[in-house]
Amino acid sequence: MIFNSLAFLLFILIFFPLYFGTKGKGQHRVCLIASYFFYGCWDWRFLSLIILSTLLDWCFGMWISHLYQNDGKSTNHQNKAYRFTHRIIARLAQTNFTPRAVLVLSIAMNLGVLGFFKYFNFFADSLAMLLQSIGFVPSWNTLHIILPVGISFYTFQSMSYTIDVYRRELKQETSLLKFATYIALFPQLVAGPIIRAADFLPQLAESKRFDYTRFNSGMGRILWGFFKKVAIADSLAPFVDQCFQSPQSFGSLHLMIGVVFYSFQIYCDFSGYSDIAIGLTRIMGFHFPENFRTPYFSRSFSEFWTRWHISLSSWLRDYLYIPLGGNRHGKLNTYRNNMLTMLLGGLWHGANWAFVFWGLLHGVYMMIQRIISPIWHRVISALKVPAIFSAGVEMGTVYLLTLFAWVFFRSGSQGLAGGDSFGTAYTILSHIGSGIGLSFSEVINKFQVLKGGLLISMLLLIELSNLRYRWNEWQLRQPYLRIALFSMVLWLLAFFGNFGANAFIYFQF
Amino acid sequence: MQKVVWYLLLPLAFFAGDRLGGYLLQKQSERSHFRYSRLYQNKAKADILLLGNSRGLCLYQPYIEEITHKKTCNLSYNGLPMDAAKALVLDYLDRYPEVKTLVIDVTMCDRENDPLLTGFLAYTDKSERLNTLIHNKELKAWWGGQVSHLFRYNNEIFQRALYYRNKSDEDWLLDRVITEAQIIDTSKSTYELDVNPYLIRQLQETIEASLEKGVQAHLVIAPYLPGFTVENLDNLKKAVEKATGLQVLDYRNSLVDPTFFGDYMHLNKEGSRHFIDMLRKDGVFD
Structure with a gap:
């Protein structure tokens, strides 16, 4: 399920009434179930991985905290899961592990899981190539490992929790429900932003109520994110894909345009995702930090x-x-x-x-x-x-x-x-450097170029004017402006949007 | 309550702007000199009707008109599939009964191209056939066009209509020569044609409708760069000949000079002239 799909629209239409219709733990439960459902729509098998990662880091956090306190006071905690785990941790604490050793174990396990799913074949292939270059012919086969979506994001997120507990910058989270919600929160689960536990967990202390101002502000961010993703990034994608799939077929200017388009495609794709995630969580009552600030300036x-x-x-x-x-x-x-x-x-x-x-x-x-x-x-x-x-x-x-x-x-x-990644890069750079095909008449798909150029100009104009006018803050004060801006973005989406439900680039990471 | 009213205003504002924008874009489309705009504005009268995908663009109109002194209309478009082409030809025959000759590059029966169909949303209010085709094959996009009229113009076909608003589209043809690097890689490059029974049936029905209206149909295969492998071309040719009962004039290897090509599959302006000379010699435009 991706943000730019009808399935997601249906999902949030069900989610928000349930979310705002509950309080406290109920709200966290709704969040967690919805997040697991959202993630399970990709591949339900990998839910076990995220649950395992959550449980391990929650336990490691508790273990480190217990080693620091070593007083057993927390056994009277009301939370059953906490009391149960605490008894096990108390026994583990009798071993000779130091907080540092527990942290190393935690990091090793997190990176071990990430390394296996994401880097196993890469390192195996690289080692094989190295051995071949010195005369050995290794006989192992690589495994067909599917990369769980978002694993790099949630692994870093959960690692930051144990490291912060180790550094005593954060108290252990006694509620497994809250901790699991932090790791799995669906708007940022698969492509960030990577949120720190210290920033997010305190925000779970209070129940969230529907707030009209937050809703307007969140909607503004969501619409802007959709425009960047669906209108700009997805419109630039076909031209860019062509350039990188068969660079030998194109001249210098065509490939130059392709590379410039890619710089805006990846920016709009990723920052568009972040905008949607920030907007959704803003409606939910959370504050997420910015992930992009006009980087090309x-x-x-x-x-x-x-x-x-x-x-x-x-x-x-x-x-x-x-x-x-x-x-x-x-x-x-x-x-x-x-x-x-x-x-x-x-x-x-x-x-x-x-x-x-x-x-x-x-x-x-x-x-x-x-x-x-x-x-x-x-x-x-x-x-x-x-x-x-x-x-x-x-x-x-x-x-x-x-x-x-x-x-x-x-x-x-x-x-x-x-x-062949380096072969592709070499072909592109050598064709650009050759200077052959510098005439615009040798650019293929000129309509995509013109449309891309127009959209990039619009993006720059809006982002630059936003530095001065802060449109999303302004619309909160002026309902007429809000209706005008929201309608305008919807018109632009209708006229420029690419509704093929293309996945976000950063999902592959 | 006032807060809810603001959000009720949003769809009203959206639809008002959308309909107004859609109307203005429709007017722009109608004023264009682009082939499909002319077709539906009754400004595409011709003696010879030309049809194909991007390879059909090499049926270069100005040169055909120069050597035959007959008016031509080329309905070809990049990736145009035969089902959309059928709707366009039948619409053309309804509006312009004077047409005498129809020339089709049969490699357009290669594969379906449903995403391109959505480009014809801009003309659905003019063509019931296109409307039905898009409804049957691209239902989501069809609904998109019903909800938003701006969405009907969110495609390359409309962008071309805008581009040709004040100029003729008859000069639309590759104007470059294939690169040395591509020529060297010719033997490594292949293209696999699909033999698609659905599209061949669409071609057959198009031919039958043309013959009923007294239009002489010619089926051709335009040249490919020699050495470039096109798999299944013979199978496609046989299937088309069997379905239509017409002979396919096969020019695939008729031009050997690489400077006549813009790439492996497309003739450039110079190559197009040589190809058209061969067609004329073989009586295709008579």
Whole structure:
């Protein structure tokens, strides 16, 4: 079941009356059952995986907490599941495990499950290739493993809980129901944003009532998300797919347009999903943090990563980059930590070397930026270059280098589908570099190009004007404006929307 | 209560704008010089009717008119399947009984293309046949067109109608030469045709309707780049000949110069002229 389907519309039409018709635990139960149903619609077999992951991390959190407290007070807790589990944990606590050892065990189990389902074949194939290159011919076969949708998202989410409990930044969640709701909440279950337990669990303390203002605000975000996904991303997709499926058939300009379109396709697809998720949870009474902030207007790569997939980049910063030492131990260690974080960020996206290379490119970009940024700023201040000019150069440079990296990222998706990822990227870049076919007459499917160009212009216009006018806040105060804006988005959807119920790109990660 | 009223206003505002927008777009479509707009505005009178998918576009109208001094109308469109083509031809025959010759590239009986059918939503108020076809094959899209009139114009066919609003579409043909890289890869490239009995039946019924109206039908296979493998072409040809009782004029290997091609399956303007000369020599336009 995907957001842009009739089945989902029916689903939320049933869900919201049930959700707002209940209180407290009842509301959490409705949420959890609906979320499991939503996830089960993909493949019910993988429900066991998410339930297992939930149970394990809940127990690990309790175990760590028990080792810290070691007082047994909590056995009088009213929650039956908690009392039962606590008795087992109390026995486990008599072993020699330290909180750190429990955390390592928890991380190992989480990454073990993720590694098996997502990376087993990748590492097996890579090892086989390595052995072949030194003369050994391994005889093992790869397994036909289906990737459970959203596994990377909910694994990171549940890992953050145990790490936060270990760091004593969060108290253990005694209610299994609340914890399971946190892990499985359907709007963000399969493609984020990755929500921290510390941000979300306190929001479950109170029952949620229907709120007209929140509903309007949420509806605004949902409609905008649908426009980005259904009208823009899905309209750009056929042109982009053609470019990456048979790049040898197209000339330089055609492929350049394809890469630019991809940069907007992935942005609109993913940020559209985030908008819908944020809008749905806003109606439900929750506050989710932003996941995108006009990333292509970034003036540096460090800024780009505070505007693109914010929930993942901040996760990697807090749970990987800073524990590795961050920027505290000299330049070389900072570069190393940066590079490791970006490489693992790349690998998180998919089991293909092209994703790792994409991460590597961003690591290199950030390293070079750290080196040349002070020189650049000295030069522009010495030459008294107008701020608007330097900003334009910086944004243009960041965008162009991001485009270069997107070629490998998209080719990685091609690799996941059985294609040759680096071969595809090489063909695209070499055809673009050849300069053959720079005339617009050699571009195929000009109507898709014109439509794509129009939609991208609309997106930029709306996003730029939104920086000044804050449309979604304005419509809350002006009912006439709300009706006008909502109607306008619906007209645009009717006229530009692609209603083939295409899945979101990030579902594959 | 006031809050509910605001949300009741939303569908009203949506439908009012949608109907107004739909009406304005319909007017734009009607004023276009695009082939289907002309067809339904009674501005497509011709002696020779041409039909095909993207390969049918190489039946280049200006050149045919130049050498035959006869008026032509080309109903070809990228990926046009035979069932939609049948509806268009029958509508054409109803409106323009003067037509004498019908030329069809039979490779359009290759495969169904239901998503393209939704593009004809823009003409459903003009053609009961298209309306029924879309209703039968793309029910969701048909309902979409009933709910939203703007949705009827959410397709490439309407975009082309806008593009040809102030200019003729008769010059629509590939204007490039196949790349060296593609020529080198020719032997590695294949295309598998489907022999689709449903589409062949649609072709048969189109031919029968044409013959009833005294229209001479010619079935052809336009050239492919030599060395490019098209699987099942012989099977398709046999099936078509058996169903229609007409001979298929097969030009698949008749042009060998790669510079006549825009890609493996499509002639460019230069190639099209040579192909049309062969058709003329074989009496197709007589």
